[in-house]
Amino acid sequence: MSLTEPIVLGIESSCDETGVGIVRGNKLLANAVSSSMDEHVRFGGVIPEIAARAHLEAFVPTLQQALDTAKLTLDDIDAIAVTSGPGLAGALMVGVSAAKALALATDKPLYGINHLVAHVGVGVLEGTVLPPTFGALLVSGGHTEILKVTSLTNDVQLLGSTIDDAAGEAYDKTARLLGLGYPGGPAIEKAAKEGDRKAFRFPRGLALPKFVGTADNPGKNRHNFSFSGLKTAVARCVEHFQANGEEIPVADIAASFQEAVVDVITSKAVRAAKEHGLKTLLLGGGVAANTRLRELLAARCASAGINLVVPPFALCTDNGGMVAALGAQLVADGVAPSGLDFATDSSQPVTNIVLQSGN
Amino acid sequence: MTNYLVIDTSAHASVALIDSDSGNVIGERTSPKGNDQTETLSSYVKELLDTHSQRGQDLAGIIVGVGPGPFTGLRVGLVAARTFGFVWNVPVHGVMSLHALAERVIDAGDAPKEFLVASDARRKEVYWARYNNTGVLLDGPHVAAASTLDAMPLYGVGAGIYAEVLRELGATPVEASFDWIADARYLAPRALQLLGDGADLSDTSPMYLRESDAQVPAFMKKDKL
Ligand SMILES: [Zn+2]
Numbered sequence: 001m002s003l004t005e006p007i008v009l010g011i012e013s014s015c016d017e018t019g020v021g022i023v024r025g026n027k028l029l030a031n032a033v034s035s036s037m038d039e040h041v042r043f044g045g046v047i048p049e050i051a052a053r054a055h056l057e058a059f060v061p062t063l064q065q066a067l068d069t070a071k072l073t074l075d076d077i078d079a080i081a082v083t084s085g086p087g088l089a090g091a092l093m094v095g096v097s098a099a100k101a102l103a104l105a106t107d108k109p110l111y112g113i114n115h116l117v118a119h120v121g122v123g124v125l126e127g128t129v130l131p132p133t134f135g136a137l138l139v140s141g142g143h144t145e146i147l148k149v150t151s152l153t154n155d156v157q158l159l160g161s162t163i164d165d166a167a168g169e170a171y172d173k174t175a176r177l178l179g180l181g182y183p184g185g186p187a188i189e190k191a192a193k194e195g196d197r198k199a200f201r202f203p204r205g206l207a208l209p210k211f212v213g214t215a216d217n218p219g220k221n222r223h224n225f226s227f228s229g230l231k232t233a234v235a236r237c238v239e240h241f242q243a244n245g246e247e248i249p250v251a252d253i254a255a256s257f258q259e260a261v262v263d264v265i266t267s268k269a270v271r272a273a274k275e276h277g278l279k280t281l282l283l284g285g286g287v288a289a290n291t292r293l294r295e296l297l298a299a300r301c302a303s304a305g306i307n308l309v310v311p312p313f314a315l316c317t318d319n320g321g322m323v324a325a326l327g328a329q330l331v332a333d334g335v336a337p338s339g340l341d342f343a344t345d346s347s348q349p350v351t352n353i354v355l356q357s358g359n
Numbered sequence: 360m361t362n363y364l365v366i367d368t369s370a371h372a373s374v375a376l377i378d379s380d381s382g383n384v385i386g387e388r389t390s391p392k393g394n395d396q397t398e399t400l401s402s403y404v405k406e407l408l409d410t411h412s413q414r415g416q417d418l419a420g421i422i423v424g425v426g427p428g429p430f431t432g433l434r435v436g437l438v439a440a441r442t443f444g445f446v447w448n449v450p451v452h453g454v455m456s457l458h459a460l461a462e463r464v465i466d467a468g469d470a471p472k473e474f475l476v477a478s479d480a481r482r483k484e485v486y487w488a489r490y491n492n493t494g495v496l497l498d499g500p501h502v503a504a505a506s507t508l509d510a511m512p513l514y515g516v517g518a519g520i521y522a523e524v525l526r527e528l529g530a531t532p533v534e535a536s537f538d539w540i541a542d543a544r545y546l547a548p549r550a551l552q553l554l555g556d557g558a559d560l561s562d563t564s565p566m567y568l569r570e571s572d573a574q575v576p577a578f579m580k581k582d583k584l
Contacts, residue, residue: 053434055434090434
């Protein structure tokens, strides 16, 4: 195989998207995604059992579709990568079992890799050149993290993460409260466009001095997030209007909620990047689609002298292309494959980029 | 001579290589644990193929147990079987997993005229089916509490877990079978017989027998606030 431009097939099944992507080095050849999102709408959130059932049915057709798009056969593939975690255990197991069967049947090396690092790894696709050390801000229905990436293949550090809900979950829960449907992200953003983001001052989680400390003497939660207080504040606000028999100002609440989320996310991410000397920040995860988040992050990065990188939206949501992209980096760096015996790890830490056999 | 690869993960990860003409077991591996299907299955398959110099693409086909069984483990086997079939371009045949328990009862000799088999469905229930002593499926598969089963001879790990309840019902849980799970080697005879009769086993849909348990929450039922 070409070590510099290996052809890698990536498999993703950590949540509600079944993804199979194929890359050649840093070039994306195919990115087939089958989503069970429509099946979760009436529940107002992802139901793990429904997601796992859908992965089983979608896997082989999605694999076929990716091969067709790339105009390749399995013989052309040099290595296979699969998300081993973090994610929903039952969903991960479908993708990992499929990946192992595929690796065994085709006699290709298999890499069990970290989903969060894959969200960052996608940044090398489409001609983007990333500096040796950079920061990453991941915001989605399942994660809210700030990472320091010294090497995509062997040195990723978690600078901050949410201590309760992910940002996307906060959007979903608030959308429910406001009767805006699921998924919450696009619904809140649409409603917020008609509203005044200064109408209500909702709390910014873990922003008080006792949590953040100072640069020299940082508090434990300096770079961490919390959205549960915000959710409660929105609920109280809604109840207040209901109790008074007044109409609920949905647009203003949506806009003010969104401002609280993006304000705290962007300010903490930029501060973490500055304090760790990170000159480039990559934004990943499904919430990267949020216009207000990108707008405020771009402005704050610009004034802090940080170069902001935002991959195309289709590569920000969960997909197999990002798994393949990180897999290709690992192959190119000569990292040992994971073998066939590894287990899924639903809470795999970012420091564990690729599973090693015997783990 | 061609062989079938048999996979069942409705209980533990269980794999066998079977001679398609004689039905003889060429090799087999079954995990002693019920929660390591993802870790063990592909390694077991690799070991069997390597040990017996069997190329996947030369298999007569793949026989897979479609359950019923705990969902997560069941899916691990099904997605692997479908993937093997896709890559090797060999047919995948789905067979109901409780047949393996019935086959074992008959294979052990002196099977009662009619009997039940039961596997562990967790949540205080069993997956069960009723057979006669020639292996004909008379009823099932179903999922139910052991206390609702008919009072008759009962085999399988499900009989062991609820032996006391079953005895109170007047049923006869057969102690020698209390560690019997759906085993790939016992799934094969039924599959070979069905295939010999020209049956279409191409449906490998899992037999969940239970809904996903997801409830539409009250707040989603309201149109508006
Ligand atoms: Zn993700």
